[in-house]
Amino acid sequence: MNYTIKQVSEKTHLKPHVLRYYEREGLLPLVCRSESGIRRYTEDDLEWLGLICCLKNTGMAIRQIKEFVELSMQGGETLRQRCDMLAEHKKEVEAQMEEMQKYLRKVEHKIEYFTEQYQRYAADHGDMAFKEAVISKNA
Amino acid sequence: MNYTIKQVSEKTHLKPHVLRYYEREGLLPLVCRSESGIRRYTEDDLEWLGLICCLKNTGMAIRQIKEFVELSMQGGETLRQRCDMLAEHKKEVEAQMEEMQKYLRKVEHKIEYFTEQYQRYAADHGDMAFKEAVISKNA
DNA sequence: GTAAACCTTAACGTTAACTTTAAGTCAATA
DNA sequence: TATTGACTTAAAGTTAACGTTAAGGTTTAC
Numbered sequence: 618m619n620y621t622i623k624q625v626s627e628k629t630h631l632k633p634h635v636l637r638y639y640e641r642e643g644l645l646p647l648v649c650r651s652e653s654g655i656r657r658y659t660e661d662d663l664e665w666l667g668l669i670c671c672l673k674n675t676g677m678a679i680r681q682i683k684e685f686v687e688l689s690m691q692g693g694e695t696l697r698q699r700c701d702m703l704a705e706h707k708k709e710v711e712a713q714m715e716e717m718q719k720y721l722r723k724v725e726h727k728i729e730y731f732t733e734q735y736q737r738y739a740a741d742h743g744d745m746a747f748k749e750a751v752i753s754k755n756a
Numbered sequence: 757m758n759y760t761i762k763q764v765s766e767k768t769h770l771k772p773h774v775l776r777y778y779e780r781e782g783l784l785p786l787v788c789r790s791e792s793g794i795r796r797y798t799e800d801d802l803e804w805l806g807l808i809c810c811l812k813n814t815g816m817a818i819r820q821i822k823e824f825v826e827l828s829m830q831g832g833e834t835l836r837q838r839c840d841m842l843a844e845h846k847k848e849v850e851a852q853m854e855e856m857q858k859y860l861r862k863v864e865h866k867i868e869y870f871t872e873q874y875q876r877y878a879a880d881h882g883d884m885a886f887k888e889a890v891i892s893k894n895a
Numbered sequence: 896g897t898a899a900a901c902c903t904t905a906a907c908g909t910t911a912a913c914t915t916t917a918a919g920t921c922a923a924t925a
Numbered sequence: 926t927a928t929t930g931a932c933t934t935a936a937a938g939t940t941a942a943c944g945t946t947a948a949g950g951t952t953t954a955c
Contacts (some may be wrong), residue, residue, distance in 0.1 A: 621901085621902085622902080632944090633902090634943080634944065634945085635943070635944090637904090638942080638943065642942095651902095651951095653951060653952090654903060654904095654950085654951095655901090655951080655952095656902085656903095667862075668866065671862045672863075674859055675856060675859045679941075680941090696874035696877050697878075700870040700874055703866055703867045704867055707864065707867065710859070713856065714853060714860070716813065717814060717849060717853050718853070720810045720813055720814045721814070721846065721849050721853070723810045724811075724842055724845060724849065725846065728843055728846065731835055731839040732839055734835055735835035735836055738832040738835050739836075760931085760932085761931090761932075762931075762932090771913095771914090772932090773913080774912090776933090776934090777912080777913065777914090781912095792920075793920080793921090793932085793933060794921085794931090794933075817912095818911075818912070819911090
């Protein structure tokens, strides 16, 4: 079984032109073509795309993903390097997440602070939207 | 106490031209100037910058941050809206983090898989770097 | 058999977020 | 006093990651 670019597009949520762009940039080489030159994606291609998207969506630049792909093309010789790349990337993702966590707490604090301020403000100035919300909540 | 653009740059890790850019884009209005037109940042400005960076580093676009800033300038009337914006953003950050978590697991699986493959490959082909690493580890 | 809906390439356009450049002002120092 | 160095502005340039358009070939539905 193999897939057209549109089917892959639907599966991956990557638009056809993005799939072509990725291919042009060396992110998924070796995509087969029909006699008339139409792309035919295999299950393996979809597997690949899964990893590509994973790396891309965790912030790896396309250029670096390309490097990874090129290493993969060279076979077993580069397993160590690829392993190192992924381990490095893992660290970066973890660092990102920690940072996120920290910022999330800050946002939460701000929300608390604003909510407090808002209620005080609403009490003083009479915010109809707020009052209605309270009424409908209690209705 | 107030700060020059360079001092703020060092504190925030944002280069001077970025600080000017943010100001131009409406992210930190009301920065005072000396008689000769030199920016003098106050502690409050630094506070603001803290929130701006928090929002930016969690993926909020500059245009949206600008919106938030504009609401803030309008005073208490907009407290509710700001609160809502932050709550919305919080949700997005949480969603991002969950996605990250998922991808992180995938990367970890790949690392495991590659490590296994690598060790098998090294055993078959004799990877000197690997052997040396093992020797030094056991030494 | 022809029109609609797909596919192809190449090349140019867009957006966000900077980054650099050019040209000038100002304060302190050799 | 002149030059150094940090500041100022406006404007043009850069980068990544797409997105769009033009011009055409192929497949499928009626």
